[in-house]
Amino acid sequence: CHLRGFIEKYVRRWTSFFNPYIQITFHEYNGDNFCRSKVYSAIESYLIANSSLRASRLRADIANNSRKLILSMDDYEEVTDEFHGVKLWWSSHRSISKTPSLSLYPTAVEKRYYKLTFHGRHRELVTAYYLNHVIDQGKAIEVRNRQRKLYTNIPSESWSSYRKTMWSHVAFQHPATFQTLAMEPEKKKEIVDDLVAFSKGKDYYARIGKVWKRGYLLYGPPGTGKSTMIAAMANLLDYDVYDIELTAVKDNTELRRLLLETSSKAIIVIEDIDCSLDLTGRRKKKEKEEDGHTNKVDPVEKGAEEEGKEKNSRVTLSGLLNFIDGIWSACKGERLIVFTTNHVDQLDPALIRRGRMDKHIELSYCRFEAFKVLAKNYLELDSHRLFERIGQLMGETKMTPADVAEYLMPKIQSGCAETCLENLIRALELEKEETMLKAEEINVKKMPEMLVKEEAKEGSKED
Numbered sequence: 001c002h003l004r005g006f007i008e009k010y011v012r013r014w015t016s017f018f019n020p021y022i023q024i025t026f027h028e029y030n031g032d033n034f035c036r037s038k039v040y041s042a043i044e045s046y047l048i049a050n051s052s053l054r055a056s057r058l059r060a061d062i063a064n065n066s067r068k069l070i071l072s073m074d075d076y077e078e079v080t081d082e083f084h085g086v087k088l089w090w091s092s093h094r095s096i097s098k099t100p101s102l103s104l105y106p107t108a109v110e111k112r113y114y115k116l117t118f119h120g121r122h123r124e125l126v127t128a129y130y131l132n133h134v135i136d137q138g139k140a141i142e143v144r145n146r147q148r149k150l151y152t153n154i155p156s157e158s159w160s161s162y163r164k165t166m167w168s169h170v171a172f173q174h175p176a177t178f179q180t181l182a183m184e185p186e187k188k189k190e191i192v193d194d195l196v197a198f199s200k201g202k203d204y205y206a207r208i209g210k211v212w213k214r215g216y217l218l219y220g221p222p223g224t225g226k227s228t229m230i231a232a233m234a235n236l237l238d239y240d241v242y243d244i245e246l247t248a249v250k251d252n253t254e255l256r257r258l259l260l261e262t263s264s265k266a267i268i269v270i271e272d273i274d275c276s277l278d279l280t281g282r283r284k285k286k287e288k289e290e291d292g293h294t295n296k297v298d299p300v301e302k303g304a305e306e307e308g309k310e311k312n313s314r315v316t317l318s319g320l321l322n323f324i325d326g327i328w329s330a331c332k333g334e335r336l337i338v339f340t341t342n343h344v345d346q347l348d349p350a351l352i353r354r355g356r357m358d359k360h361i362e363l364s365y366c367r368f369e370a371f372k373v374l375a376k377n378y379l380e381l382d383s384h385r386l387f388e389r390i391g392q393l394m395g396e397t398k399m400t401p402a403d404v405a406e407y408l409m410p411k412i413q414s415g416c417a418e419t420c421l422e423n424l425i426r427a428l429e430l431e432k433e434e435t436m437l438k439a440e441e442i443n444v445k446k447m448p449e450m451l452v453k454e455e456a457k458e459g460s461k462e463d
């Protein structure tokens with residue numbers, strides 16, 4: 001056996017002396033590591049996208065988490081690639097080895113690997129540039145192809161008595177895009193440019209020594225598109241979405257753990273931030289009041305429990321600020337942090353100051369420009385004789401895009417585009433009348449006060 005090894009070694013040395021070609025092998029699994037090699041996966045994606053289809057023997061597989069058919073080169077097949085005029089050969093291999101196991105029968109383990117062959121004179125080009133190019137491209141393809149996820153934190157009973165919240169996910173399939181988002185075009189462009197610049201800013205953030213994160217505050221009345229915009233952001237940048245329910249998070253430590261578990265391309269969302277957290281760090285007043293009504297716990301026990309909560313439970317404002325500023329230095333990757341609120345005036349200035357929430361975006365009632373986007377989305381209309389009237393009315397009323405959208409759904413409105421627009425006009429006119437009536441009512445209420453003031457003014461003039 002020793003002699004055989006010795007001979008093989010020298011034969012290999014002897015042949016390589018005359019063979020000008022170099023080979024590099026990339027194994028699917030390395031050593032005892034049961035995780036698939038990331039380099040192997042990146043090469044696989046690169047080859048599938050770039051050259052596998054040129055192979056004459058292909059293998060068909062179903063991609064993870066999807067029904068898409070993936071074609072890659074079959075085992076022992078070879079394809080060529082070219083980089084800066086240099087030709088290279090990739091081949092795919094498989095070996096089966098038997099490993100001892102606890103059972104009586106050894107298990108057969110299948111091992112796959114890729115071999116890259118190139119001429120020795122291109123050694124530097126390949127090792128210094130080509131391989132990085134393949135791996136970067138492969139990773140980019142993986143990101144594009146991956147099934148993005150929507151995560152939410154849910155409480156779970158773990159095997160220990162400690163109750164903690166865990167991320168649970170579903171496939172993220174929200175269809176919203178910036179194209180379908182109803183908003184003034186300039187404002188929309190500004191936001192898209194900002195997001196794209198952020199996503200391309202890896203080197204910039206590294207150069208200025210800042211963590212690669214950006215905070216967005218979306219505010220406005222219900223139904224103006226805050227959640228829709230978050231979905232459009234995720235679709236634009238190909239990010240996962242982590243929707244944190246703060247009231248389910250036990251304390252700051254748990255918040256930190258959850259955030260450190262997020263993926264490297266993530267939008268972390270806290271919706272209705274004003275309702276999730278009492279900005280003094282205590283529980284919401286409303287929640288306490290509810291406790292007051294329903295609480296049947298022994299007051300002594302309750303006191304102890306409250307004390308515990310005040311000291312060491314629930315997420316506090318400082319914990320949240322810490323999360324925005326701090327923990328990301330421990331994380332690689334790009335993170336958007338998005339807060340939404342219907343009551344921006346109730347937020348603590350510390351929470352939303354620039355640097356924490358870098359961009360404040362107001363989503364408001366539907367104006368004509370936003371209406372035109374909705375009309376295009378829902379009715380495929382670029383113009384119509386009724387648009388002018390709608391434009392006028394929209395300047396005088398406050399209807400949310402969500403409400404406008406309801407009027408523009410032909411199936412629900414059981415009619416053609418014209419009927420939808422007419423129904424919308426009727427609703428807007430009604431809204432206008434109601435607004436005027438309300439304004440009149442307010443004036444009537446204010447009348448006595450105004451009369452008193454007028455009289456006082458008259459009196460002082462006569463004096």
Ligand SMILES: Nc1ncnc2c1ncn2[C@@H]1O[C@H](COP(=O)(O)OP(=O)(O)OP(=O)(O)O)[C@@H](O)[C@H]1O
Pocket residue numbers: 180181182183220221222223224225226227228229342363401402403405
């Ligand atoms: N700006 C918008 N552009 C396109 N569609 C919109 C817009 N605003 C609202 N919509 C439509 O109205 C529905 C509700 O909107 P969305 O949930 O995004 O509002 P929101 O501001 O997040 O409301 P809330 O504050 O109640 O969570 C959406 O499903 C979408 O169809």
